[in-house]
Amino acid sequence: MSEGIGARVLRKEDKRFLLGKGRYTDDIVEPNQAYAAFVRSPHAHATIKSIDSAAASAMEGVEGVLTGPELVADGIGNIICGWGVTSKDGTPMNMGAWSALATEKVRYVGDAVAIVVADSPAAAKLAAEAVVVDYDVLPVVVNSVDALEAGAPEIHENAPGNLIFDWEIGNQEPTEAALASAEHIVELDIVNNRLAPNPMEPRAAIATFNEAEDHYTLYTTSQNPHVARLVLSAFYNVAPEHKLRVIAPDVGGGFGSKIYIYPEEIACLWASMKTNRSVKWTSDRTEAFLTDAHGRDHVTTAKMGFDKNHKIVGLRVNTKANLGAYMSLFSSATPTYLYATLLSGQYNIENVYADVQGVYTNTVPVDAYRGAGRPEASYVMERMMETAARQLGVDPAELRAKNFVKEFPHQTPVIMAYDSGDFKANQDQAMKAADYKGFEKRRKEAAKRGKLRGIGFSNYIEACGIAPSAAVGSLGAGVGLWESAEVRVNPVGTIEILTGSHSHGQGHETTFAQLVSERLDLPTDNIQIVHGDTDKVQFGMGTYGSRSGAVGMSAISKALDKVEAKVKKIGAHVLEASEDDIVIEGGAVKVKGTDKQMLWHEVGLAAYTAHNIPEGMEPGLKESAFYDPSNFTFPAGCYICEVEVDPETGTTDIVQFVASDDFGTIINPMIVEGQVHGGLAQGIGQAMLEGVVYDDDGQQLSASYMDYTMPRADDLPMYKVMHQSTECPGNPLGMKGCGEAGAIGSPPAVINAITDAIGNNNLAMPATPSAVWAALQEVSAKTAAE
Amino acid sequence: MKLEEERLIDAPTNEVWNAILDAAVLKDCVPGCTEMTGSLDDGLTAVVTQRVGPVKATFKGNVTFSDVVQGQSVKITGEGQGGVAGFAKGGADVVLVPQDGKTLLKYTVDASVGGKLAQLGSRIIDSFASKMANQFFEKFQTIVEGGDVNDTASKASAKGGFLAWLMRLFGRKA
Numbered sequence: 001m002s003e004g005i006g007a008r009v010l011r012k013e014d015k016r017f018l019l020g021k022g023r024y025t026d027d028i029v030e031p032n033q034a035y036a037a038f039v040r041s042p043h044a045h046a047t048i049k050s051i052d053s054a055a056a057s058a059m060e061g062v063e064g065v066l067t068g069p070e071l072v073a074d075g076i077g078n079i080i081c082g083w084g085v086t087s088k089d090g091t092p093m094n095m096g097a098w099s100a101l102a103t104e105k106v107r108y109v110g111d112a113v114a115i116v117v118a119d120s121p122a123a124a125k126l127a128a129e130a131v132v133v134d135y136d137v138l139p140v141v142v143n144s145v146d147a148l149e150a151g152a153p154e155i156h157e158n159a160p161g162n163l164i165f166d167w168e169i170g171n172q173e174p175t176e177a178a179l180a181s182a183e184h185i186v187e188l189d190i191v192n193n194r195l196a197p198n199p200m201e202p203r204a205a206i207a208t209f210n211e212a213e214d215h216y217t218l219y220t221t222s223q224n225p226h227v228a229r230l231v232l233s234a235f236y237n238v239a240p241e242h243k244l245r246v247i248a249p250d251v252g253g254g255f256g257s258k259i260y261i262y263p264e265e266i267a268c269l270w271a272s273m274k275t276n277r278s279v280k281w282t283s284d285r286t287e288a289f290l291t292d293a294h295g296r297d298h299v300t301t302a303k304m305g306f307d308k309n310h311k312i313v314g315l316r317v318n319t320k321a322n323l324g325a326y327m328s329l330f331s332s333a334t335p336t337y338l339y340a341t342l343l344s345g346q347y348n349i350e351n352v353y354a355d356v357q358g359v360y361t362n363t364v365p366v367d368a369y370r371g372a373g374r375p376e377a378s379y380v381m382e383r384m385m386e387t388a389a390r391q392l393g394v395d396p397a398e399l400r401a402k403n404f405v406k407e408f409p410h411q412t413p414v415i416m417a418y419d420s421g422d423f424k425a426n427q428d429q430a431m432k433a434a435d436y437k438g439f440e441k442r443r444k445e446a447a448k449r450g451k452l453r454g455i456g457f458s459n460y461i462e463a464c465g466i467a468p469s470a471a472v473g474s475l476g477a478g479v480g481l482w483e484s485a486e487v488r489v490n491p492v493g494t495i496e497i498l499t500g501s502h503s504h505g506q507g508h509e510t511t512f513a514q515l516v517s518e519r520l521d522l523p524t525d526n527i528q529i530v531h532g533d534t535d536k537v538q539f540g541m542g543t544y545g546s547r548s549g550a551v552g553m554s555a556i557s558k559a560l561d562k563v564e565a566k567v568k569k570i571g572a573h574v575l576e577a578s579e580d581d582i583v584i585e586g587g588a589v590k591v592k593g594t595d596k597q598m599l600w601h602e603v604g605l606a607a608y609t610a611h612n613i614p615e616g617m618e619p620g621l622k623e624s625a626f627y628d629p630s631n632f633t634f635p636a637g638c639y640i641c642e643v644e645v646d647p648e649t650g651t652t653d654i655v656q657f658v659a660s661d662d663f664g665t666i667i668n669p670m671i672v673e674g675q676v677h678g679g680l681a682q683g684i685g686q687a688m689l690e691g692v693v694y695d696d697d698g699q700q701l702s703a704s705y706m707d708y709t710m711p712r713a714d715d716l717p718m719y720k721v722m723h724q725s726t727e728c729p730g731n732p733l734g735m736k737g738c739g740e741a742g743a744i745g746s747p748p749a750v751i752n753a754i755t756d757a758i759g760n761n762n763l764a765m766p767a768t769p770s771a772v773w774a775a776l777q778e779v780s781a782k783t784a785a786e
Numbered sequence: 787m788k789l790e791e792e793r794l795i796d797a798p799t800n801e802v803w804n805a806i807l808d809a810a811v812l813k814d815c816v817p818g819c820t821e822m823t824g825s826l827d828d829g830l831t832a833v834v835t836q837r838v839g840p841v842k843a844t845f846k847g848n849v850t851f852s853d854v855v856q857g858q859s860v861k862i863t864g865e866g867q868g869g870v871a872g873f874a875k876g877g878a879d880v881v882l883v884p885q886d887g888k889t890l891l892k893y894t895v896d897a898s899v900g901g902k903l904a905q906l907g908s909r910i911i912d913s914f915a916s917k918m919a920n921q922f923f924e925k926f927q928t929i930v931e932g933g934d935v936n937d938t939a940s941k942a943s944a945k946g947g948f949l950a951w952l953m954r955l956f957g958r959k960a
Contacts, residue, residue, distance in 0.1 A: 042872045042901030109900065129869040286905055697898055703905030706840075 004518030030278035037124035041106035044362035044698020046135035061123035068101035081327035096156025098326035100263035107325035110290030164358035175353035178314030182305025194297035201252025202283035224542020251504035289703035295369020324365035338373030344412035345381035382748035456752025460745035464737035465550030465633035482628035485555035491608035493601030500540010501552030546737030558625035637661035641749035650773025664728035664736035679742020685711035687750035839907035843871030872901020
């Protein structure tokens with residue numbers, strides 16, 4: 001049976017995971033390793049008056065207590081945001097200083113003040129507790145709207161009024177004019193709730209300084225070890241790149257939160273040098289809530305205009321994005337170029353204008369989290385469309401279909417040029433699978449049982465395959481977003497693929513091998529995927545933004561082109577045939593139409609013995625490629641959610657969830673379905689369960705699983721997942737990417753369904769039973785008043 | 787959180803007043819208080835061990851008295867550090883109103899917590915504070931109505947019961 005493209009090959013990596021034999025950062029043991037614990041601020045905003053570490057330093061087993069001023073004195077640089085965003089008035093963003101260990105001020109609860117290194121985790125924690133920090137507490141602001149008010153506490157000196165940037169996109173005047181002359185206006189205030197990423201494996205690091213070689217090794221939970229090395233070297237001055245090896249071994253989920261370079265990794269590297277010990281740190285769960293970059297947290301107002309035929313004539317959006325206390329690595333891009341560039345949705349809208357204010361608050365830094373700006377965009381678009389349909393009294397599916405982009409390529413007014421898609425086909429497939437026509441009957445039947453049944457659509461589009469380097473460079477990115485690959489054919493004919501992509505749950509070891517299997521007609525067992533080690537892989541940009549298929553595999557494909565070309569030359573030479581007659585199939589190199597062939601291992605051996613290869617050819621069989629995409633890719637789809645609400649309790653059951661996605665070429669349908677299932681769980685989690693809560697003092701009240709609800713199997717329905725795909729013209733494989741779609745498309749479908757059920761559009765995420773019940777009471781009160 | 791309550795104590799106002807400012811009384815009334823030292827003028831320090839939900843911690847902190855209107859009202863503020871458990875701070879406005887030879891003790895407490903206490907125990911802080919306040923005044927009332935006040939009051943000039951209660955409530959430590 002074929003193991004190539006389209007086959008449901010079981011995941012190769014699952015053997016070690018299912019046997020408990022995965023090798024995660026915390027599993028790494030270095031000789032003479034010590035353990036780190038961090039002294040963290042319990043205050044959301046305070047001046048550090050003094051740090052007394054004498055008692056802690058004297059405790060048994062304590063190697064050292066190191067603080068911010070020492071770190072700065074050693075020349076360790078500030079943590080930076082790698083994407084410069086320019087404000088409306090042409091000024092650059094106001095980035096405040098972020099030292100890995102705080103020097104003069106702390107700006108959120110959890111801000112690291114000192115690192116304690118000791119012989120055991122317990123000794124490190126006890127000593128951390130013994131460090132006495134004298135704080136002068138300052139006023140606190142936790143949400144983006146309050147932070148922009150006059151007189152709000154100022155968090156960074158160089159960001160007056162806490163404004164990091166005031167950015168815009170689209171055409172303001174034509175949009176305002178279109179809205180002014182619109183027949184119908186739909187307006188909505190939208191809050192996208194703040195989320196904690198919660199990968200199953202918390203962040204961890206183990207840093208080793210080798211004094212004899214002036215060399216550092218860092219094992220860390222990273223989605224992009226090369227980018228980590230680059231940034232640690234170029235900006236934080238920990239060590240030059242050739243003296244720093246970064247390894248991201250098995251990583252248990254990331255969802256974006258493991259893209260960034262955090263204070264802890266920097267501090268562990270530095271502390272290893274200071275103490276001459278290997279320094280290991282593993283986050284506990286509450287520490288993860290307090291320090292892993294959060295996601296979302298947008299406050300938005302939107303206004304959409306329609307003409308008399310219900311065609312959209314304009315969309316105006318304002319968003320205040322909470323970026324937390326410091327700017328994380330891609331924090332500026334997430335609420336701007338990854339968000340507002342999708343505010344045309346699946347629709348042909350001539351006039352779109354959006355402005356976004358990025359705002360400092362006394363909260364954990366906010367950055368990309370599964371979907372990264374695109375869930376926020378689809379939530380705005382699809383809540384608006386559903387609201388419009390209700391306001392105009394038309395069918396939500398018809399209103400959408402009337403406004404779909406139908407011809408490709410399609411240039412939107414907000415940068416993106418959609419290259420392919422068939423939005424109506426996805427919608428039709430989803431409606432059929434959901435038996436949309438039969439809904440009213442089901443609603444009546446539910447009413448007899450005392451239940452309120454509702455249905456909601458979400459027709460999402462996202463931009464993946466991040467991204468064309470020149471394009472993102474012109475928009476402010478500090479890096480190019482190409483990917484690299486190396487194909488090594490060994491002398492015995494087995495193959496190693498070295499990739500700059502990083503797998504932390506995506507199944508690359510399986511799908512990447514399937515691509516090679518497809519091209520060379522070899523079993524996937526003969527193919528090994530190597531990733532996550534800067535000493536092995538030449539370079540790479542890592543995995544996020546659903547880019548590893550479209551970009552990472554395209555790089556492999558390009559390297560395979562070169563391997564194939566060389567193999568054909570060797571084959572033609574040895575088999576004494578024309579290169580044009582050589583074919584690669586069945587694990588052999590054959591001369592078309594004859595029985596002459598070299599088995600694959602014979603080809604490898606020929607290349608490496610070099611006894612009989614074409615004159616002038618270099619020995620060996622190893623090729624590499626860098627692939628830079630020509631465009632983003634545009635996965636899209638239609639999700640339909642159907643719910644039943646118990647009006648007595650506000651409890652919502654999702655009784656049906658249909659997902660029809662267009663992902664372009666699919667390598668392994670089983671893995672893609674798994675990705676969609678996981679994404680839907682996270683999206684439904686956002687819509688109904690999850691939410692980070694701060695009190696007015698900046699204390700994070702939801703910093704454990706007692707108060708932060710993650711979706712569980714019994715919160716979720718049996719999904720109906722299906723595909724209706726168009727090929728992506730932008731990359732050699734026709735792939736669009738599937739990693740984030742579920743989390744991007746599902747929240748608006750859920751909220752549209754619940755608001756349909758309860759007859760009240762005023763409902764914010766998470767739609768917990770108490771929130772739904774309160775919204776139902778509003779309806780009752782209003783009805784009574786009338 | 788904000789807590790506003792009152793309690794009728796069967797004792798003359800001056801006795802109640804003295805008791806409030808008495809560190810020894812305070813120490814007896816504060817659940818979990820193991821140490822209380824200092825004076826009214828210089829402020830009190832106390833050590834209180836308490837379990838708030840999943841967090842058990844020993845708080846050390848200071849208590850100060852301000853806005854003192856002799857025999858009538860006092861504002862007691864305090865804050866305590868509980869190490870990794872975080873911190874607690876708060877203030878209480880106490881007013882004594884004579885009522886037929888008895889004393890109506892009114893108090894308004896404003897409390898807040900930070901760090902692990904907030905992260906793990908926020909859901910139960912209100913009920914915890916309220917329970918602590920009840921226990922404190924139950925004991926306070928017993929002591930005052932039992933006439934032990936003068937004995938204990940003579941032992942120290944500290945101001946404290948309320949203060950200590952407050953302290954322990956807020957986890958301040960010595």
